[in-house]
Amino acid sequence: MTSNNKFMTFMIPVxxxxxxxFVGAIIMIISGYNPIEGYAALWRxxxxxxxxxxxxxxxxxxxxxxxxxxxxxxxxxxxxxxxxGQVIVGWLASVWVGIAIDAPFIIHLPLAILAGAIxxxxxxxxxxxxxxxxxxxxxxxxxxxxxxxxxxSNNIIRSVLTDHATKTENIADTASLxxxxxxxxxxxxxxHYGILIALFAAVIMWFIIQRTTIGYELKAVGFNxxxxxxAGMKVGKNIxxxxxxxxxxxxxxxxxxxxxxxxxxxxxxxxxxLGFDGIAVALLGANNPFGVVMAAFLFGTLKEGANEMPTGxxxxxxxxxxxxxxxxxxxxxxxxxxWALLRFKKEGK
Amino acid sequence: xxxxxxxxxxxVLFFSAPLILTALGGVFSERSGVINIGLEGLMVMGAFVGIxxxxxxxxxxxSITPWIAVGVAGIVGGIFAIIxxxxxxxxxxxxTVSGVAINMLALGVGVYxxxxxxxxxxxDMVDGFFRTDIPILHKIPVIGPIFFEGVYATSxxxxxxxxxxxxxxxxxxxxxxxRAVGExxxxxxxxxxxxxxxxxxxxxxSGVLGGLGGSVFALTIVSNFSHSTIVGQGFMALAAVxxxxxxxxxAMGAAIFFGFAQSLSIxxxxxxxxxGIPQIYxxxxxxVLTILALAGLIGRADAxxxxxxxxxxxxx
Numbered sequence: 323m324t325s326n327n328k329f330m331t332f333m334i335p336v337x338x339x340x341x342x343x344f345v346g347a348i349i350m351i352i353s354g355y356n357p358i359e360g361y362a363a364l365w366r367x368x369x370x371x372x373x374x375x376x377x378x379x380x381x382x383x384x385x386x387x388x389x390x391x392x393x394x395x396x397x398x399x400x401x402x403x404x405x406x407g408q409v410i411v412g413w414l415a416s417v418w419v420g421i422a423i424d425a426p427f428i429i430h431l432p433l434a435i436l437a438g439a440i441x442x443x444x445x446x447x448x449x450x451x452x453x454x455x456x457x458x459x460x461x462x463x464x465x466x467x468x469x470x471x472x473x474x475s476n477n478i479i480r481s482v483l484t485d486h487a488t489k490t491e492n493i494a495d496t497a498s499l500x501x502x503x504x505x506x507x508x509x510x511x512x513x514h515y516g517i518l519i520a521l522f523a524a525v526i527m528w529f530i531i532q533r534t535t536i537g538y539e540l541k542a543v544g545f546n547x548x549x550x551x552x553a554g555m556k557v558g559k560n561i562x563x564x565x566x567x568x569x570x571x572x573x574x575x576x577x578x579x580x581x582x583x584x585x586x587x588x589x590x591x592x593x594x595x596l597g598f599d600g601i602a603v604a605l606l607g608a609n610n611p612f613g614v615v616m617a618a619f620l621f622g623t624l625k626e627g628a629n630e631m632p633t634g635x636x637x638x639x640x641x642x643x644x645x646x647x648x649x650x651x652x653x654x655x656x657x658x659x660x661w662a663l664l665r666f667k668k669e670g671k
Numbered sequence: 672x673x674x675x676x677x678x679x680x681x682x683v684l685f686f687s688a689p690l691i692l693t694a695l696g697g698v699f700s701e702r703s704g705v706i707n708i709g710l711e712g713l714m715v716m717g718a719f720v721g722i723x724x725x726x727x728x729x730x731x732x733x734s735i736t737p738w739i740a741v742g743v744a745g746i747v748g749g750i751f752a753i754i755x756x757x758x759x760x761x762x763x764x765x766x767t768v769s770g771v772a773i774n775m776l777a778l779g780v781g782v783y784x785x786x787x788x789x790x791x792x793x794x795d796m797v798d799g800f801f802r803t804d805i806p807i808l809h810k811i812p813v814i815g816p817i818f819f820e821g822v823y824a825t826s827x828x829x830x831x832x833x834x835x836x837x838x839x840x841x842x843x844x845x846x847x848x849x850r851a852v853g854e855x856x857x858x859x860x861x862x863x864x865x866x867x868x869x870x871x872x873x874x875x876x877s878g879v880l881g882g883l884g885g886s887v888f889a890l891t892i893v894s895n896f897s898h899s900t901i902v903g904q905g906f907m908a909l910a911a912v913x914x915x916x917x918x919x920x921x922a923m924g925a926a927i928f929f930g931f932a933q934s935l936s937i938x939x940x941x942x943x944x945x946x947g948i949p950q951i952y953x954x955x956x957x958x959v960l961t962i963l964a965l966a967g968l969i970g971r972a973d974a975x976x977x978x979x980x981x982x983x984x985x986x987x
Contacts (some may be wrong), residue, residue, distance in 0.1 A: 353787055401767055403708075448962075459967045459974065461767055462913055465906055466958035477951040551899070592902045601771050638786035644777030650772035651754070654764035 333636035334659055335606045335613070338652035339620065346645040350637060359635040361424040364642075367630025374630075376508025378617070379517055379591045380583060381621030386520040388600025389607055389614035391529050391568045395460075396609045397531060398564035399544035404449060404464025405572040405669065406597030407471030408442035410590070412573025414475045415441035417580040417587040420493030430496040432509035435577050437521070444473060447614075450565025460565070476589045482625035489588040514582035514640015520618075523571060524611040530567070531611070540564050545573065572597065600627075602650045620648060681802070683690030686824035687930025689888035690827040693908035694915065694922040695836045700841065701854075702979040703873035704853040708770025709755050709856030710881050711905025712777030716751045716884025719781035721790070722896040725797040736864070737800050741825075741886045748882015749875045751777065756874035760867050763981035773906070780896070782898050787856040792896030792904060800825055811874055825887045832880075833923040840919055849873055855973035858980040866982045884908065910961040929957040932937045 347357035368378045371587060388405045395402035402408075416438035449463040468492055483490045499514040508512075531537040542550040543560045551557050575596055603621055607613030628642035652659065693710050700707040707713075732739060754776070758769040785794055802821045809819035840846035846908040851859040852869045860866050864873030885901060893900050907929055914928075935953045 325798060346931055399794065403771070452962070456966050458962075459794045462708075462909070462965060463962055465708075466910060466962050470904065470955045473951060473954040477949075482881060486812070551987045567732075596770060601768065602775075605768060640779045640783035642788065643775055645775035647772045647779055648875060650768060650775070651758055651764070652766040654772065655758050655762035657763040658761075666719075 327490050330656075330660055330663070331608045333663060334656045335608065336654075337615070337659060337663070338606070338649050342645045342649035343650050345648050346641055349644065350565050350642065353637075355431060355635055357574050360631055360637045360641070363381075363622070363630045363634025363637070364627035366627075366634060367628045368627035370630070370664060372507065373511045375510030376504070376627065378622050378626040380511065381512045381626045382619050383434035383514075383516045383520045383582070384575035384597055385618035386577045386615055387523055387571050387578065388596045389603030389618050390611060391393050391570075391572035391575065391597075391612070392521055392600045392604035393607060393609040393614050394527055394531075394571060395564055395568040397544050398540045398560060399547070400450075400453070400561065400564055400568070401461050402446065402449075402464055402565065402568045403461055403570075403601070404445065404467045404569070404597070405575070405600045406593045406595075407464070407468035407653060408445045408470040408572030409466075409579070409594055409596050410475050410574040411445045412438035412442035412576030413480060413580040414436075414498075414576070415573070417493055420581060420585075421483070421491060422498035425495065425496060426495070427496040429582070430494065433498070434493070434581055435498040435574065436574045438577025438580065439570040440573065442576060443570040445573070446565040446567075446569020450562035450569075454561040455566070456553050462521065468597070472593065474592060475587070477585060479589050482518035485564035485589075490586045493581060493584045495579060499578070500585065512583050516582040519574065520578065521570060521615065523574060524615050527571070527614075528611040536563070545637075572600070588667035595655075599646070602646055605650060605653050672819065673813070677857055680817055681820075681822040681826075682926055682934040683927065683931045685823050685891060685930075686934045687927040688823065688826040688829040688891070689904060690908050690911055690925050690926035691833055692887060693881050693882075693884030693905060694911040694926045695833055695919055696877035696884065697909055697912035697919055697963045698836065698840070698915075698919050698922050699873045699880070700877035701912060701978055702853045702975055703849050703870045704980065704982070705756075705759055705870050705873070705874050706766040706770065706911065706979045707755070707874070707877055708767050709752075709777075709905075710770075710774030710908050711901060711903070712770075712774035713748050713752060713878050713881025714885030714888065714908070715774070715781050716907045717748045717882030717887075717903045717929040718889035718893070718898050719785070719885075720747045720882065721886025721889050722794050722797055722894075722900075723784075725799065725825045725890065726794060729798060732875075736799075737890045740890065741883055744882040744886030745879045746882070749879040752874050752878020752881070753871075755878070756871045757982065758821040760870045760874070762825055765792070765984065766979050770862075778898060785896060793894075794895045797832060799894050800887075808931070815875065816957055817937070823891050825891060829887070830923065832883075836919040837894075845872075850975070852982075853977055856977050856980075860984065861965040881905070907957055912965050913974075914957075914961050916973075920972070922964070932956045 348355040350360045369375055379526055391405045392402050396539040416434045419434040419437040445467055449460045451461055453460045455573040480486055499516050501515050504513045539555050539560050543557050547557050599621055603617045607617035624642045629638055631637040676793045693714055697707050697710050721740045724743050725736050729736045753772050755769055758764040759766040767965055793798045800823050804820040848864045849869055852866050888904055892894040911922050911925035911929055915925035932953050
C-alpha cells in the first residue's frame with residue numbers, strides 16, 4: 323500500500339505534466355502553429371544560452387519560495403491563497419529597509435531579507451489568528467488580505483516612499499542580492515544570490531517538517547485536528563504558527579524580487595501572480611520541499627521559455643498559462659487519474 | 672443634496688451591476704456546496720466573449736449588439752463553468768484548486784485567442800451600453816431624476832435578476848433542493864435528490880451569471896478586452912457573496928455597497944462629507960469589511976455546511 327502510494331505521488335505529477343504539454347501541442351495544432359517548433363522555441367527560450375539559463379534560474383527563485391509557502395500551510399491542512407499578498411508586503415518591507423537604513427553589508431542585507439520574511443509572516447498571522455480563534459475560513463481571509471496588501475503597498479509607494487512616483491529609488495548596494503559574478507557568468511542576466519536562499523529555505527522546511535517536534539505537531543494537526551487536540555497539542559497555536567511560517571516563506575519570495583531582481587518596488591496594477599503560481603508549484607510538488615523545488619524549476623522553465631515562443635514560432639506566450647492551468651486541473655483531479663492508473667495497472671497484470 | 676444623489680446613484684448602480692450578477696452566480700454555486708473561487712475567471716471569459724461578439728457583429732446588428740453579446744457571454748460562461756463542475760463534482764478535485772485553475776485558464780485562453788485573432792494583446796474599443804433614461808419611470812418627480820435618468824439599463828436588469836434568484840432559491844422546489852444539497856448532501860441524496868445533477872446545474876448557473884457580469888463590466892466600464900480588463904472584480908463579487916451571507920438579496924446589497932465604495936474611490940473628492948477620507952480607505956473597504964463580517968464583528972457569516980466538500984456516495 324505504502325509503496326503503491328509513493329508510486330502514485332510520483333506518477334500523478336509526471337503524468338499531469340505530460341498530459342498538459344500534450345494538450346498544449348493539440349492547441350498549437352488547432353491554432354495552426356507547429357507544436358515542434360513551438361516547444362523548440364520554448365526550450366531555446368529557457369536553456370538556449372547562458373543568459374536564458376540565468377534568467378530561468380532567477381525566475382525559479384521566488385517560485386520555490388511561494389511554492390514552499392503554500393506547501394507548508396497545506397501540511398497543517400491550511401490553504402494559503404494569500405501568498406500573493408504576502409509576497410507584496412515582503413517585497414515592500416525589504417525594499418523599505420534597503421532604502422531607509424544605512425549599514426554595512428553584513429548587517430544590512432540580512433536585515434532587509436529578515437524584514438521581508440517578517441512582513442510576510444505578519445500577513446500570514448492575521449488569517450492564522452482568525453482561523454485559530456474564530457474558525458474563519460482562511461481561504462477567504464487570505465484572498466481579502468491579498469487586495470489589502472496590493473492597495474496599501476501601492477499607497478505607501480506613492481505617498482510615503484516617494485512623492486507620487488510609480489517606482490521607488492533603488493536600494494543601497496549593501497542590501498542588494500545582485501551579483502556581478504553570477505551576472506557576468508550568464509551574459510548579464512539578472513541572476514542573483516537569492517537562489518541559494520530559496521534552496522536553503524527548502525532544506526529548512528524539510529528540517530522543520532521531518533526533524534522537529536514543531537513539525538510533527540503541525541503535520542498532526544493537518545492530519546486530524548481532533549486527535550491532535552486529544553493528544554494535548556495546542557491546535558490553535560499550531561495553525562497560527564503554520565500560517566506565520568508560510569507567510570514568512572512568501573515574504574522571502576517578495577524580498578528576492580525586491581533585493582535581487584528589481585532592486586526597487588513599483589506601483590502594481592495587479593498581482594505578481596507569484597502566489598497563484600505557487601499554488602500550482604506546491605500542488606505539483608506534492609507539498610514536499612524537494613518536489614516544490616523541482617516543480618518551481620519546471621514552471622520557471624515554462625514561463626521563461628514562453629518569452630521565446632512569439633518570436634521563435636509565432637505562438638502567444640499565454641499558451642504556457644493555459645498549459646499550467648491544465649496541469650493544475652489534472653493534478654487536482656488525481657482522484658480520477660489515480661483510478662485510471664490503478665485500472666490500467668490491474669489490467670496489465 | 673438632490674444634485675449629489677443624482678450624480679452619485681447612477682454611478683453606484685453602474686459600478687455594482689457586474690458585481691451583483693457575478694455575486695449571484697457565487698450564491699448559486701456555494702449554496703449547492705461548491706466553492707467558486709473561479710468567479711474571476713468566469714468574468715474574464717464573459718468579458719472576452721462580450722467584447723469579441725460586439726466587435727464582430729456591431730456593424731451588422733447595430734445598437735442591439737451589446738444585449739445579444741451579453742447573452743452569448745452568459746451561455747459561453749455557462750459552458751466554461753462545466754470544467755469547474757466536472758473537476759469539483761465528478762472528479763472530486765479540491766474546489767479551491769479547481770477555481771484557481773479556472774482563473775488561470777480563462778485569462779490564458781482569453782488573451783491567447785485575442786492575440787491570435789487580432790494580432791495584439793488587446794482588442795479595439797467597442798461601443799458598449801450607453802446611459803439612457805428609463806421610459807416612463809424617469810418622469811416621476813424627485814425619484815425619477817435620481818434613479819432613472821442617465822442610467823445604464825443593465826443596472827436594473829441586474830437588480831431584477833437578483834429578485835428572480837431570490838425567488839428561485841427560496842420559493843421553488845429546485846431552490847429548496849439546491850439549498851438542501853449544500854447543507855447536507857447525504858440527507859438530500861437519501862430523499863432521492865441527485866446531488867451531482869443539482870451541483871452541476873448550480874455551477875453552470877454561476878458560469879452564466881459570471882459570464883453576464885463579466886460582459887456587462889467590459890461593455891459598460893472598460894470597452895475592450897486585455898489581460899487587465901478584469902482585475903479583482905470576481906474576487907470582490909466573492910466578497911459580496913460572503914458579506915451578503917450567501918443570500919441573493921444580501922449579496923445584491925453587498926454588491927451595491929462595494930460598488931458605492933468603488934465609485935467613491937474614483938469620484939469621492941466631489942462629495943462634501945467624504946472628501947477628507949483618503950482614497951486608500953475606500954479602496955480597501957470591501958475587503959476589510961468582509962474580513963470583519965467573517966470574524967463575526969458585523970453579524971455572523973456562516974457558510975453552507977457542506978460548502979467545499981465533494982460528495983462521495985456511501986461515505987460518511
